[in-house]
Amino acid sequence: MHSVIHASDRIVVKVGSSLVTNDGRGLDLNALARWAEEVAELKRRGKQVVLVSSGAIAEGCQRLGWTVRPKGVHELQAAAAVGQMGLCQAYESAFRSFGLRTAQILLTHEDLADRTRYLNARSTLTSLLNLNVVPIINENDTVVTSEIRFGDNDTLGALVTNLIEADALVILTDQKGLYSADPRKHPDAEFIHQAEAGDERLEEMAGGAGSSVGTGGMITKILAAKRAARSGAATVIASGREPHVLSRLADGESIGTQLVAATNRMAARKQWLADHLKLAGRLLLDDGAALAIRERGTSLLPVGVSAVEGDFLRGEAVACVDASGNEVARGLVNYSSDEARQIMRKSTREIEAALGYIVEPELIHRDNMVAL
Numbered sequence: 001m002h003s004v005i006h007a008s009d010r011i012v013v014k015v016g017s018s019l020v021t022n023d024g025r026g027l028d029l030n031a032l033a034r035w036a037e038e039v040a041e042l043k044r045r046g047k048q049v050v051l052v053s054s055g056a057i058a059e060g061c062q063r064l065g066w067t068v069r070p071k072g073v074h075e076l077q078a079a080a081a082v083g084q085m086g087l088c089q090a091y092e093s094a095f096r097s098f099g100l101r102t103a104q105i106l107l108t109h110e111d112l113a114d115r116t117r118y119l120n121a122r123s124t125l126t127s128l129l130n131l132n133v134v135p136i137i138n139e140n141d142t143v144v145t146s147e148i149r150f151g152d153n154d155t156l157g158a159l160v161t162n163l164i165e166a167d168a169l170v171i172l173t174d175q176k177g178l179y180s181a182d183p184r185k186h187p188d189a190e191f192i193h194q195a196e197a198g199d200e201r202l203e204e205m206a207g208g209a210g211s212s213v214g215t216g217g218m219i220t221k222i223l224a225a226k227r228a229a230r231s232g233a234a235t236v237i238a239s240g241r242e243p244h245v246l247s248r249l250a251d252g253e254s255i256g257t258q259l260v261a262a263t264n265r266m267a268a269r270k271q272w273l274a275d276h277l278k279l280a281g282r283l284l285l286d287d288g289a290a291l292a293i294r295e296r297g298t299s300l301l302p303v304g305v306s307a308v309e310g311d312f313l314r315g316e317a318v319a320c321v322d323a324s325g326n327e328v329a330r331g332l333v334n335y336s337s338d339e340a341r342q343i344m345r346k347s348t349r350e351i352e353a354a355l356g357y358i359v360e361p362e363l364i365h366r367d368n369m370v371a372l
Contacts (some may be wrong), residue, residue, distance in 0.1 A: 004234040004260065006252035008167035010048045010129070013039065014157035017054040018174045019240040024069070026062030027055055027090050036094035038246040039134060043100065045250055048129045050164065052137045052157040053091070059083035080141030091136050101133045106140035109150055112159055115315045125164050154220040158227035158235075165367075169228045170249065171221050172240035177257035178218055180205055197229035197259040222259070229261035270370040279330065281310025281318045281337055283363070290322040293329050293371055299362040300331070300369065302351065305344040312337045314359070320369075331369030334360040 005011060015035060022028045039049050057076060060083025061069055070076055088104045095102045105125065111117045128135050137160055139150050150156040154171055161169040181189040195202060206219040218237075225235035238245055238256025249255055285293070289304025300320060312318055313336050320329040335343065340363060342354045348361040 002252040003236065003249045003254050004168050004258055005170065005236060005246075005249040008047065008234075010050075010164065010166040011042065011168050011170060012050045012052060012157055012161045012164070012166045013170045013172065013246065014052040014153055015054065015172050015240060016153070016174065017058060019172055020053060020055040021058040024058045024061075027059045027086060029090055029094075032090050033094045033097070036091070036098055036100070038244065040095070040098035040100055041244075041247045042250055043132070043134070047250070050125065050129070050135045050137060050160060050166070051091075052153055052160060053087065054138070054153050056080045056083035056087045056138055056141060059086040077142050077144075084138065084142070087138070088136065095134055101131075103128050103133050103135050105135050105137045106142075107137060107150075107156065107160075108140045108144050111140075112163060115313070118163065119315045122163050125160075129164070152217075152220045154217075154224040155227065158224035161228040161233045162231040165231055166233055169224065169233055169235045170246065171224065171235060171237045172245065173217070173221070173237065174239065174241060175218070175237075176239045177237050177255075178202070178206075178222070178259075192257050193254060194258045194260065197225040197235055197261055202259070225259040229259070232261050232264045234261050235259045278317065279319050280312035280316040281308065283308060283318055283320050283333075283340070285320055285322055285328060287323060290320075290328050293320065293369070297366055297371060299366040300329075300364040301348060301361070302340070302343040302346050302363050303348075305340065305363060308337055308340045308344055310337060314339075318364075320364070327372050329364075329369050329371045331364040333364055335363060 017024065020028060020031050020035070035051070039051060042049050057069070057079045060079030060081065063082050063086060064079060066079070070079065092102050107121065111121055125135055137156065139153065139156055150159065157169055157171060176191065178192045179189040180192060183189045202222045203219065206222050221237050225237070228235050236249060236256050236258050238249070242248070242255055245255060283300070283305050284307035285300070285304055286306050289300060292298040293300065310318070312333065314334060315332055317330055318333050319327050320331065322328050333340065339355060343351050346354055351361070352358045
């Protein structure tokens with residue numbers, strides 16, 4: 001059984017607090033250097049990597065001289081603000097020794113619930129990856145309240161996996177992986193090497209979705225894998241104490257628990273586009289564009305659109321119809337209806353002259369479109 005990371009090109013790696021701090025007392029710089037080395041090795045193999053890292057509050061508490069983690073929300077937020085400086089500083093230094101740049105991204109649930117902010121976050125992350133930069137992502141603890149908190153970085157890791165349509169999510173913890181029961185209480189508990197993400201029996205084993213205990217926090221990891229699978233991504237839950245865990249996973253070694261998605265990444269996305277989106281408008285295609293999409297699955301360029309119907313925003317779903325009114329495809333537009341009317345029938349190089357800016361060269365990218 002090969003590790004799913006072996007064939008993955010885009011990976012989200014989540015490291016828990018226990019793997020980057022000295023038992024909660026500030027950052028473990030040696031550990032951060034190790035993660036930088038591991039990520040650098042994955043990048044050397046041609047993989048794109050996003051790192052979701054905890055540790056800001058622990059670092060902030062140490063910098064402020066607090067020996068006990070506060071319970072007050074504002075004190076925690078203050079600690080996060082101070083600690084985030086240290087977290088970024090430490091990661092930037094660690095990655096610099098491998099010739100890599102890092103970028104800080106702080107997210108709240110609202111950023112991913114709002115369609116425009118979601119698309120902006122997605123575009124920024126994609127640009128950073130294409131620039132060979134390693135994004136370091138954390139929850140924006142300084143501004144979140146209980147209503148908008150992700151709640152844990154396992155969930156954040158899954159949402160980022162969906163956001164950038166990564167092939168796999170790796171959740172590194174201080175546990176070996178997932179067992180059929182809590183191994184600390186049940187010595188005969190069986191280790192689970194592979195299962196399907198979203199299998200309800202996994203949640204039952206970890207104490208159920210409503211459980212506040214779970215087995216070593218496994219319930220949040222199981223639910224994260226279930227969420228990641230919505231965009232076709234597999235999840236690996238493994239021990240971050242394993243030497244060279246990421247490069248060994250990339251070699252195909254089966255470490256930890258693999259929770260595989262029922263559908264692959266592109267199939268999951270196409271299914272979602274085909275079935276679950278309310279259409280906000282229509283684009284009338286000329287014969288050449290309709291033929292190119294039908295036969296070659298190309299992106300839709302503005303030059304191929306002869307009319308725009310409806311009132312829609314960037315990121316909304318629209319139908320693409322031929323001259324006879326038959327739906328050729330549907331997809332997520334990169335421009336609003338007002339912008340689309342200004343750039344239709346124009347070549348890509350004319351977009352900036354028409355609008356004063358260019359968001360994307362395509363009106364709809366083929367990855368965000370399903371032919372019907």
